[in-house]
Amino acid sequence: MILMEADTLRVLAGSAHPEAAPWPVFDPRVLDFLSDLSTALRASPLGTDAEAVSFAFWCRRSRLEALKKQYEGPIRLGRGLLFHIPPANVPLLFAYSLAVGMLAGCANLLRMSSRLEERGRMFCAVLDEVLSRPKHAALKARTGLISYPREEEDRTAALLLECDGRLVWGGDATVEAMRRFPARPGGVELVFPDRWSLCLMSEAHVAALSASELELLAHRFYNDTYLMDQNACSSPRLVLWEQDCQDGASARDRFWAALCRKAEDTYELTPYKAARKYEALCELAMTEPALGPVRREGNLLYRVSLTAPPADPDALHLAFGSFLEYEITSLGELSAFVTRRTQTLTCAGIAPDEAARTVAALGLPGIDRAVPVGQAMEFDVVWDGKDLIASLSRVIRC
Amino acid sequence: MDYDTLLTKEPFSLSRAEKRTVFSDGLTELTRYHREHCPPYAALLDRLGVPDGPLAPEDVPFLPVSVFKDLELKSIPDGQVFKTITSSGTTGQRVSRIFLDAGTSANQQKTLFRITSALVGNDRLPMLVIDSKKVLRDRAMFSARGAGILGFSIFGSPMRYALNDDMELDLEAVEAFLEQYRGRKILLFGFTFMIWKHFCQALREKGITLDFGDSVLIHGGGWKKLVNEAVSPEEFNQTLREVAGIRQVADYYGMAEQTGCIYLECPQGHLHASAYSDVLFRRPADHGLCTVGEPGVIQVLSLLPRSYPGHSLLTEDMGVLLGEDDCPCGWKGKYFSITGRIPKAEVRGCSDTYGG
Numbered sequence: 119m120i121l122m123e124a125d126t127l128r129v130l131a132g133s134a135h136p137e138a139a140p141w142p143v144f145d146p147r148v149l150d151f152l153s154d155l156s157t158a159l160r161a162s163p164l165g166t167d168a169e170a171v172s173f174a175f176w177c178r179r180s181r182l183e184a185l186k187k188q189y190e191g192p193i194r195l196g197r198g199l200l201f202h203i204p205p206a207n208v209p210l211l212f213a214y215s216l217a218v219g220m221l222a223g224c225a226n227l228l229r230m231s232s233r234l235e236e237r238g239r240m241f242c243a244v245l246d247e248v249l250s251r252p253k254h255a256a257l258k259a260r261t262g263l264i265s266y267p268r269e270e271e272d273r274t275a276a277l278l279l280e281c282d283g284r285l286v287w288g289g290d291a292t293v294e295a296m297r298r299f300p301a302r303p304g305g306v307e308l309v310f311p312d313r314w315s316l317c318l319m320s321e322a323h324v325a326a327l328s329a330s331e332l333e334l335l336a337h338r339f340y341n342d343t344y345l346m347d348q349n350a351c352s353s354p355r356l357v358l359w360e361q362d363c364q365d366g367a368s369a370r371d372r373f374w375a376a377l378c379r380k381a382e383d384t385y386e387l388t389p390y391k392a393a394r395k396y397e398a399l400c401e402l403a404m405t406e407p408a409l410g411p412v413r414r415e416g417n418l419l420y421r422v423s424l425t426a427p428p429a430d431p432d433a434l435h436l437a438f439g440s441f442l443e444y445e446i447t448s449l450g451e452l453s454a455f456v457t458r459r460t461q462t463l464t465c466a467g468i469a470p471d472e473a474a475r476t477v478a479a480l481g482l483p484g485i486d487r488a489v490p491v492g493q494a495m496e497f498d499v500v501w502d503g504k505d506l507i508a509s510l511s512r513v514i515r516c
Numbered sequence: 517m518d519y520d521t522l523l524t525k526e527p528f529s530l531s532r533a534e535k536r537t538v539f540s541d542g543l544t545e546l547t548r549y550h551r552e553h554c555p556p557y558a559a560l561l562d563r564l565g566v567p568d569g570p571l572a573p574e575d576v577p578f579l580p581v582s583v584f585k586d587l588e589l590k591s592i593p594d595g596q597v598f599k600t601i602t603s604s605g606t607t608g609q610r611v612s613r614i615f616l617d618a619g620t621s622a623n624q625q626k627t628l629f630r631i632t633s634a635l636v637g638n639d640r641l642p643m644l645v646i647d648s649k650k651v652l653r654d655r656a657m658f659s660a661r662g663a664g665i666l667g668f669s670i671f672g673s674p675m676r677y678a679l680n681d682d683m684e685l686d687l688e689a690v691e692a693f694l695e696q697y698r699g700r701k702i703l704l705f706g707f708t709f710m711i712w713k714h715f716c717q718a719l720r721e722k723g724i725t726l727d728f729g730d731s732v733l734i735h736g737g738g739w740k741k742l743v744n745e746a747v748s749p750e751e752f753n754q755t756l757r758e759v760a761g762i763r764q765v766a767d768y769y770g771m772a773e774q775t776g777c778i779y780l781e782c783p784q785g786h787l788h789a790s791a792y793s794d795v796l797f798r799r800p801a802d803h804g805l806c807t808v809g810e811p812g813v814i815q816v817l818s819l820l821p822r823s824y825p826g827h828s829l830l831t832e833d834m835g836v837l838l839g840e841d842d843c844p845c846g847w848k849g850k851y852f853s854i855t856g857r858i859p860k861a862e863v864r865g866c867s868d869t870y871g872g
Binding site: 346349389401405409411437 | 559589801864865
C-alpha cells in the first residue's frame with residue numbers, strides 16, 4: 119500500500135490509484151476514448167492552440183486504426199501500470215506519453231511537473247472531463263495524472279515499486295535521478311537521455327525552389343527549431359549541406375535569409391534567450407578548434423561555419439537559433455558527425471529513406487530517424503529507435 | 517595614456533570628448549593585448565571577424581560575463597597568477613574565476629580608492645562594517661562579501677563589525693564604537709540586504725534609535741533580495757536616517773569580474789561611471805545601442821583588467837542611461853540606474869523535467 123499525505127498530492131485528472139490490470143493493445147475502449155479526446159480538444163479553447171491541435175490530429179481515429187494494423191498478428195497485452203515522468207518544457211509531450219501507454223494496453227500514472235504551463239493545465243481539464251464521461255469509467259479507473267513535490271522521494275520510490283514499467287523523459291539528469299529508485303524485478307524501463315539532431319540539405323534543391331517553396335521550407339525548418347527554442351532533442355543544431363550545385367554559397371544564403379525573415383516575423387527572442395544564445399556562441403567560439411567565421415543577423419540568427427568535422431560533435435551546444443554548417447560531397451561523410459547521441463536527421467532534397475539506408479550501411483552509432491524537414495517534432499510510437507508499443511506490451515505465444 | 521596616468525585624473529572629471537579619446541585608445545590597446553596573450557579570446561575575435569585596427573569603444577567586442585564561470589581565461593602565464601577572485605553570482609552553482617597578477621590586483625585597490633574617495637575623502641575614517649567578522653574567516657562564505665569588505669577596508673581605521681557570528685546585531689559593540697568616535701566622520705559599509713535585515717530591522721524591532729552624526733554609508737550587492745520585501749531605495753535610505761541618523765547613503769554597482777571599477781551613487785541618487793570605466797546599454801534583439809532613457813543590457817568597459825580579458829563585458833543586468841556629463845551633482849561621465857537582472861524566462865527543451 120502506498121502511504122500518501124493527501125495535502126501535497128494533487129490529482130490533475132483521473133485517479134490517484136490506477137487499477138493495473140492489463141488490456142489488449144489498441145483496445146477499442148482506448149481508441150474510443152482517444153477519439154473522443156481528439157474531438158473534445160478541438161471544441162475546447164485549446165482548439166486554436168497549434169500543439170493541442172497537432173495532438174488531436176495525431177490521435178484521430180483513422181490514424182490510430184491505421185497504426186493498429188501494424189501490430190496485428192500476435193496476441194499483445196499491456197504490461198500493467200506505467201509510471202511516466204514527462205518533461206515540463208516540451209508542451210503536451212505528456213499527452214503523447216499517456217496515449218502511447220494506453221495504446222500499449224497499460225494503466226498509466228503520470229507525475230506531472232509543478233511548473234506545468236497554462237496550456238498543460240487546460241489540457242488536463244479537458245482530459246479529466248472526457249475521462250469522467252460514464253462510458254470511459256473503466257479507463258478513468260486506470261489513469262492518473264498527479265503532481266507532488268519532487269522532494270517527496272519516498273513517495274516516488276513507493277510508486278515505482280507499484281509499477282510494472284517507467285517512462286523517463288527529460289534527458290540525462292532525470293534518467294540518472296530516476297535510476298536511483300529501484301524497480302520491480304520484472305519492470306521495464308524506457309529512458310530518453312540527452313540527444314541532439316542534425317539536418318541534411320541539398321544545395322541544388324534549395325537553389326531550385328520557387329520563392330513560395332522556399333518560404334515553406336523555412337517555415338518547416340523554423341517549426342523544427344525556433345519553435346522549441348532549438349532546445350529539443352530533435353531540433354537540428356547542425357546543417358550538413360550536400361555540395362551538389364555550381365553556386366552553393368548563394369543557395370545557402372538564400373535559405374538562411376528566408377529563415378531569418380520567418381524568425382523575424384514569429385520568434386520571440388527574450389533578453390534571457392538572447393543572453394544564453396550569445397553566451398553559448400562565445401563559449402563555442404573560444405573552445406572548438408574546427409570553427410570558421412560566424413555570421414550574425416542581429417541576435418536572431420547565428421550561422422557558424424565548421425572548417426572540419428568537430429572532435430566531439432556532442433559538445434556543440436547551441437540554441438535559440440544558432441546553426442553550425444558544413445558542406446559535404448557525399449553522405450558517407452555523415453560518419454564524422456554522428457555519435458550515439460545523434461537522434462534525428464531531417465532532410466531537404468534528399469530522400470529520408472535513402473539517408474536511413476546510408477546510416478545503416480555506414481553502421482553509425484546514432485540517428486534513429488530520418489524525416490523530411492518540418493517533421494522533427496512529430497511524435498511517433500517508435501521513438502529514439504525504440505518501438506514503444508512493443509516495449510510496453512507483452513506477447514502471448516500460442 | 518597608461519592606466520597609472522589615468523588614475524591621477526579625478527574620478528569624475530573626464531567629459532565625454534576627452535573620455536572617448538582615452539577609451540578608444542585604451543580599449544584598442546587592451547583588445548590587442550588580450551588577443552595576443554589569451555588564445556581563446558583571440559579565437560573568438562577571429563571568428564567574430566573583429567579587425568585588428570583601432571576600435572571605437574562601442575565596437576570593442578564584449579564577452580558575456582558568464583563565460584568566466586565555464587572557462588579559465590587569463591592573459592598571463594600561470595606562474596604570474598597572484599590571486600584568484602571567485603564569485604558565485606546568481607546563475608546556479610557555477611563560480612566565476614578571475615585571475616589577477618600583482619599589477620592588476622594593485623590597480624583594483626587603487627581604483628576603488630580613487631572612486632570612493634570622491635565621497636569619503638582621502639583620509640581613513642572609523643569604519644563600521646554591517647556584517648559579521650565570520651565572513652572573512654569562513655572560506656565557504658568568503659568570495660563576494662568577504663572580498664567587498666576587504667576591498668573597502670582601505671578606508672577604515674579602525675574597523676569594527678556590527679554583527680556577531682550569528683549575524684545578530686551586537687548592540688554593545690556598536691554603542692561602544694559610537695561613544696569612542698563621537699564627533700568624527702564615520703564610514704559604514706555593508707551589503708544592501710544584510711544592512712536592511714540585520715541592522716535596520718533589528719534596530720526597529722528593539723525600538724532603538726542611534727545617531728551616527730556625520731556619517732556616510734556605502735552599500736552594494738543589489739536589490740534583488742529586497743524586491744521580495746518591497747523595499748524601495750527611498751525607503752531604505754529614509755529608514756537608515758530614522759533608525760541610525762545616517763546622513764548620507766550611497767549605493768554602488770560592481771561585479772567580481774571588474775573588481776575595483778565600481779559605479780558609485782551620487783548625492784542625486786544616480787549611479788555614475790568614473791573616469792576609469794564606462795557603461796553602454798544594448799538592445800537584446802541585436803545588441804544595438806540604446807538611446808537615453810531606453811532600458812537595455814548593461815555592458816561594462818574598463819581600462820583596468822590586464823591579467824584577464826575582462827575589459828569589455830556584457831552583464832546579465834538591465835539598466836537605463838539617464839544622461840552624460842550633466843548630472844546636477846556635478847560629476848562628469850555617464851549616469852544611469854539599474855532596473856534589475858535579465859528576467860529568467862522559461863525555455864523549451866527536452867533535457868529538464870525533474871527540476872519541478
